[in-house]
Structures are given as C-alpha cells and as structure tokens.
Amino acid sequence: MKMELIEEGRDVLLYLDGRRTYLVKVRRGREFHTHKGFVKLGELIGKPYGCVIESNLGVRFYALTPLIRDRALKTERRTQVIYPKDMGFILLMADVGPGSRVVEAGTGSGALTLALANAVRPEGRVYSYEIRPEFQRLAINNVRRAGLDAYVEFKLGDITEGIEEKEVDAVILDMATPWLAVPHAHGALRGGGVFLSFSPTIEQVVKTVSALKRHPFVEVETYELILRRFIVEESRTRPETLMIGHTGYITAARKVLG
The missing domain is CATH 3.40.50.150 (Vaccinia Virus protein VP39)
Structure with missing residues (x-):
C-alpha cells in the first residue's frame, strides 16, 4: 500500500501530548506558533503522516491524519x-x-x-x-x-x-x-x-x-x-x-x- 504523503493545503493534526493537539492547514511559508515555539508548516509537505517535526525550540510534534473526532x-x-x-x-x-x-x-x-x-x-x-x-x-x-x-x-x-x-x-x-x-x-x-x-x-x-x-x-x-x-x-x-x-x-x- 502506497504511503500517504502530506500535501499543501491539507489538514494535519499536530500532536504534542495527550492533552495538546492542534488542527492546522499546511501552507508554504506559514508558521504555527505555540508556547513550545513555532513550527514551519511548509516543512511537512512531501513527508508521510506520522512524521516528526521540531519547533524552533527543539520540541517534537507528530504530524497525524485528523480523525473525525x-x-x-x-x-x-x-x-x-x-x-x-x-x-x-x-x-x-x-x-x-x-x-x-x-x-x-x-x-x-x-x-x-x-x-x-x-x-x-x-x-x-x-x-x-x-x-x-x-x-x-x-x-x-x-x-x-x-x-x-x-x-x-x-x-x-x-x-x-x-x-x-x-x-x-x-x-x-x-x-x-x-x-x-x-x-x-x-x-x-x-x-x-x-x-x-x-x-x-x-x-x-x-x-x-x-x-x-x-x-x-x-x-x-x-x-x-x-x-x-x-x-x-x-x-x-x-x-x-x-x-x-x-x-x-x-x-x-x-x-x-x-
């Protein structure tokens, strides 16, 4: 089965921990800011769902497929x-x-x-x-x-x-x-x-x-x-x-x- 890759314009759920998740739309040049630093969303394009992306402070987020819930x-x-x-x-x-x-x-x-x-x-x-x-x-x-x-x-x-x-x-x-x-x-x-x-x-x-x-x-x-x-x-x-x-x-x- 072909691995699904993140495309520009798609939604991604950024997972920090069990209590903190964020629904974001991936765009080139867009940054998502949190208390754990900011994430460059464009860096997710072409990567598989489930991958890790780090904020500018080195904090790890997981890019997940958003579920209906x-x-x-x-x-x-x-x-x-x-x-x-x-x-x-x-x-x-x-x-x-x-x-x-x-x-x-x-x-x-x-x-x-x-x-x-x-x-x-x-x-x-x-x-x-x-x-x-x-x-x-x-x-x-x-x-x-x-x-x-x-x-x-x-x-x-x-x-x-x-x-x-x-x-x-x-x-x-x-x-x-x-x-x-x-x-x-x-x-x-x-x-x-x-x-x-x-x-x-x-x-x-x-x-x-x-x-x-x-x-x-x-x-x-x-x-x-x-x-x-x-x-x-x-x-x-x-x-x-x-x-x-x-x-x-x-x-x-x-x-x-x-």
Whole structure:
C-alpha cells in the first residue's frame, strides 16, 4: 500500500501530548506558533503522516491524519458540539452506515454532520436542517474543509414546520424543541426507521418521550453516557481526576406503521 504523503493545503493534526493537539492547514511559508515555539508548516509537505517535526525550540510534534473526532472538537464553532462519546452511540443506535439517508436538524457548527457524512459515504446522503444562516455558513465551511461536502445537502429551514424528505433511514435532532418535530419525523421515516434526539435537559426528554408515545413508535428509550479515562502506569493505574460527565440525554425510538 502506497504511503500517504502530506500535501499543501491539507489538514494535519499536530500532536504534542495527550492533552495538546492542534488542527492546522499546511501552507508554504506559514508558521504555527505555540508556547513550545513555532513550527514551519511548509516543512511537512512531501513527508508521510506520522512524521516528526521540531519547533524552533527543539520540541517534537507528530504530524497525524485528523480523525473525525479531532475535526468535531477542533473546527471553528459558535455552538456547543456533541462530544465523540455521544456521536459514536448515536451512529450505532440510528444504524447509520454506507448508503444511509439521514435527516439531521440543528446543524449548528456541523460537528455531528461530519460524523454522519463520514458514515454514509460513498452512496448515502445527509439532509441537514438549520434555522440560523450564520451557523449554517460555518457548518458548510467545516464540512467542506473535511472534504465531506459531497455527502451533505444543507437546508435552511425549521423542521418543526415539515420535512421534505421521505422514506429516510433516520431522523436525528439536536434542537431546543424536538417534541415539536415528532409528527414530521414520523412522516419522513421509512417503516422501522430510527428517531433520535440529543437534549441537554431532562425536561426536554420528558416532553419528547411523551410526544413519541402519542405517535406510532416503539422501543422508546433514553440513555446518558458517562466517559471516564484512565491513567495506566505500573502499580499506579487510576482514573483521571477530571472526567466528561453529563453532556446530554439521547432518546431513541423506531417507527411502526400502525
């Protein structure tokens, strides 16, 4: 297999340590400055991903291929993003994969959009609704930067007023009032398709579940994911003091026909 080389204009994740990584675009003549000195990004052109580059102070950085989780957390944003721990669960619960057709509402900065687009390619499609033009513009730029814009159709509109797409595999919501979109989600889904919403407060969950139970849905369930990272060392293995606690509740259901 041919080794992939870094090209000008490509994104690179500069890895300093487990807590400090930086998403940068490689350009000739451009310098990236940190508290550990500056790196000449042009020196990465033609080198393989995974290579080492040193700052002017002699500090080593590793040039890695950005993963979707890196892009989701480090691309420009003006809204709170869904964390990778929740993204992975959402993709699994909604059974999103190659060829899936997915409606998303609440594009925001496009973090979840990135994960969905990456999962549905090469033949699937994400239809992403957003009511705020400034957020949509930011999301378009973030998805385009990742090279995934061919798999997303961005739509400016309020999903509580209707969904144009029909017979989709999943409807995934990250919005303030998901319960108002339940009737339209049911109309858009294929039989057996998945409704899923991400909500930061339990009051939103209660209203959403109540709406789901008034419509033909089954397997109505709500989850919360807690992630704890461990420090693994000889005779000193322990959980980290800081952890990602509550980020939101995930409510899922499946459409039935009667």
